[in-house]
Amino acid sequence: MVQDKFMSYKLASAVRELFGSSTGVITFVGLVILLFYVLLAVFSPYLAPYDPTKSVGLSLSPPSHEHLFGTDNLGRDVLSRVIYGARIALVIAFLSVAVAAAIGVPLGLVSGYIGGILDRILTLIMDAVYSFPGLILAIAIAALLGPGIFNIAISIAVVYAPTYFRVIRSQVTSIKNELYVEGARAIGAKRSTILLKYVLPNVLPSVVVVLSMNLADAIMTEAGLSFLGLGIAPPTPDWGFDLSNGRRFILSRAWWALLYPGLAIITVVLGFSMFSEGLNEFLNPTVREKR
Amino acid sequence: MSLKQYIITRIILAVPMLFVILTIIFFILRIMPGDPVAAILGGKASIEVINKLRHELGLDKPLWLQYLDYLKNLFKGDFGKSTLTGRPVLSEVMDKFPATVELTLFAFVIAVTIGIFWGAEAARKKDKAVDVSARVFAILLYAIPVFWLGLMMQLIFGSYLRWFPVGGRISAFVDLKPITGLYLIDSLIQGNWEAFIDVLKHLILPGLTLGLVISSIFLRMVRNNAVLMYGQDFVKAARARGIREKDIKYKHALKNALVPIMTMMGLQFALLLGGAVLTETTFSWPGMGSFLVLRIRYRDFPAIQGTVVFFAFIIIVVSIIVDIVNALIDPRIRY
Numbered sequence: 001m002v003q004d005k006f007m008s009y010k011l012a013s014a015v016r017e018l019f020g021s022s023t024g025v026i027t028f029v030g031l032v033i034l035l036f037y038v039l040l041a042v043f044s045p046y047l048a049p050y051d052p053t054k055s056v057g058l059s060l061s062p063p064s065h066e067h068l069f070g071t072d073n074l075g076r077d078v079l080s081r082v083i084y085g086a087r088i089a090l091v092i093a094f095l096s097v098a099v100a101a102a103i104g105v106p107l108g109l110v111s112g113y114i115g116g117i118l119d120r121i122l123t124l125i126m127d128a129v130y131s132f133p134g135l136i137l138a139i140a141i142a143a144l145l146g147p148g149i150f151n152i153a154i155s156i157a158v159v160y161a162p163t164y165f166r167v168i169r170s171q172v173t174s175i176k177n178e179l180y181v182e183g184a185r186a187i188g189a190k191r192s193t194i195l196l197k198y199v200l201p202n203v204l205p206s207v208v209v210v211l212s213m214n215l216a217d218a219i220m221t222e223a224g225l226s227f228l229g230l231g232i233a234p235p236t237p238d239w240g241f242d243l244s245n246g247r248r249f250i251l252s253r254a255w256w257a258l259l260y261p262g263l264a265i266i267t268v269v270l271g272f273s274m275f276s277e278g279l280n281e282f283l284n285p286t287v288r289e290k291r
Numbered sequence: 292m293s294l295k296q297y298i299i300t301r302i303i304l305a306v307p308m309l310f311v312i313l314t315i316i317f318f319i320l321r322i323m324p325g326d327p328v329a330a331i332l333g334g335k336a337s338i339e340v341i342n343k344l345r346h347e348l349g350l351d352k353p354l355w356l357q358y359l360d361y362l363k364n365l366f367k368g369d370f371g372k373s374t375l376t377g378r379p380v381l382s383e384v385m386d387k388f389p390a391t392v393e394l395t396l397f398a399f400v401i402a403v404t405i406g407i408f409w410g411a412e413a414a415r416k417k418d419k420a421v422d423v424s425a426r427v428f429a430i431l432l433y434a435i436p437v438f439w440l441g442l443m444m445q446l447i448f449g450s451y452l453r454w455f456p457v458g459g460r461i462s463a464f465v466d467l468k469p470i471t472g473l474y475l476i477d478s479l480i481q482g483n484w485e486a487f488i489d490v491l492k493h494l495i496l497p498g499l500t501l502g503l504v505i506s507s508i509f510l511r512m513v514r515n516n517a518v519l520m521y522g523q524d525f526v527k528a529a530r531a532r533g534i535r536e537k538d539i540k541y542k543h544a545l546k547n548a549l550v551p552i553m554t555m556m557g558l559q560f561a562l563l564l565g566g567a568v569l570t571e572t573t574f575s576w577p578g579m580g581s582f583l584v585l586r587i588r589y590r591d592f593p594a595i596q597g598t599v600v601f602f603a604f605i606i607i608v609v610s611i612i613v614d615i616v617n618a619l620i621d622p623r624i625r626y
Binding site: 124255 | 308311312315316319320423426427429430431433434435436438439442443445446449450451457508511515561562564565566568569572573583584587588590592595596599602603606610
């Protein structure tokens with residue numbers, strides 16, 4: 001149940017149910033989608049037909065041969081903006097899950113291993129953050145920190161850090177009673193050695209699974225934040241921001257400015273979720289039952 | 292434990308939880324490297340102006356004193372004053388609260404209706420078209436951002452078909468005296484049918500958007516639980532006794548499938564609130580979510596903090612209600 005707050009977990013299990021046991025196919029499709037977007041992000045200057053921040057056509061012109069996805073209100077090419085948008089989405093997603101893991105994993109390790117009053121307090125705090133609506137918390141923090149890639153990543157990371165904490169802590173509490181840990185203690189290994197060399201390697205697979213699942217959630221949250229105007233400062237291409245910009249032209253029926261950035265978010269979220277589900281099965285066949 | 296005792300215990304247990312959440316909100320909003328004063332003034336103000344505002348907001352005091360002030364004021368119902376309007380934050384938030392309640396309740400009803408009927412039917416005809424389509428529907432709605440779904444609704448039903456307005460809560464030309472703040476109920480009480488229709492038209496698109504997104508969660512939970520119930524002996528026994536298939540579906544499979552779902556509602560509610568903020572912004576719905584986003588634009592920090600605290604109160608109250616309802620449905624929880 002640890003993951004149940006998050007869409008990507010539900011999504012991944014729903015996908016698995018639909019396709020039955022053919023995890024290989026899901027993982028493969030997810031991986032292909034993922035690679036596709038990574039390539040888009042890395043090679044966007046070569047793939048995008050136009051400069052995404054410059055006016056290269058008429059305002060709000062529908063899809064045509066020159067502009068396959070049309071242009072936005074400032075005459076910028078929507079296709080180029082969607083391609084470049086993969087950069088911000090992926091960078092913030094990876095950065096925020098890395099920060100979240102950097103907060104949650106060490107705290108979970110220490111809290112689970114040492115226990116006692118420290119464990120009680122940390123668990124209380126993490127549970128409280130966990131029970132709070134993540135997006136609202138991220139909005140408040142992002143508002144305070146102001147725009148910028150790092151700031152947004154931190155606001156998202158605060159929301160997801162408790163997930164790592166909970167998963168790691170619960171595993172550590174059982175691992176610390178294993179014989180090999182007891183053995184290490186008996187031969188007088190230092191606490192830090194035990195944590196880093198005996199406990200940590202055994203929880204790493206779960207960290208990787210939670211990481212990969214959180215990537216989809218982080219992309220969703222980032223899109224939400226930038227839709228609300230709390231993302232990267234314009235004119236940097238960003239799917240969420242482009243949607244909030246396109247929203248003003250609903251009555252002009254400029255569907256192309258809304259459809260494509262949204263489809264990009266949906267496919268990337270689907271891709272990450274499918275891939276993480278496969279990874280989950282591969283790395284950690286037992287983790288699903290535990291959850 | 293009697294039900295009354297259980298309810299009292301549950302409410303007492305909520306106090307430390309509320310305290311922890313309030314503390315976390317305070318420290319996250321104060322310890323984060325951002326400076327509210329610099330954020331409000333935009334970094335171009337003179338030292339005197341900065342110090343004056345710092346003093347007004349009580350930020351020149353030591354952190355622990357600020358913290359005590361914060362708790363003391365919250366306890367008195369004082370959420371601070373908006374730096375934009377000068378009005379007390381609590382009364383501003385309370386003004387917006389009914390709009391959010393109306394939207395979320397409407398969405399919730401849609402979500403539960405879709406979830407229960409489609410989910411029960413999908414479970415009964417497992418692996419048939421109705422089941423597979425339910426699963427595809429759920430997957431798509433997990434991956435679709437709620438605001439994008441809202442935009443598509445506006446585009447199709449508001450812009451192209453012109454069936455519904457794309458934003459707001461009530462048309463400017465419609466006269467309605469607010470009583471409860473829930474416009475649907477207000478217009479019904481006053482027998483004002485023109486207003487009722489107008490309000491309903493405004494409510495349908497945002498309600499459907501939020502409802503559909505949340506319904507995907509219900510749908511999957513109802514389906515999966517009901518599938519398990521269909522495999523149970525009591526369903527087989529009911530069939531053997533010749534009970535009608537409809538009664539088996541609703542009175543045996545579904546009823547028992549709903550018990551575990553109630554327990555999950557607390558977490559889903561947090562999701563509903565987050566979705567509400569995005570939906571409100573998409574549809575210019577004048578609730579707490581749009582309020583929060585608007586005040587962020589004006590860097591009104593007391594209002595931002597007050598709204599977040601108010602959301603925390605809602606979460607706590609809802610989690611208590613969910614637990615009590617659970618105890619009513621499933622007597623095992625009480626013992």
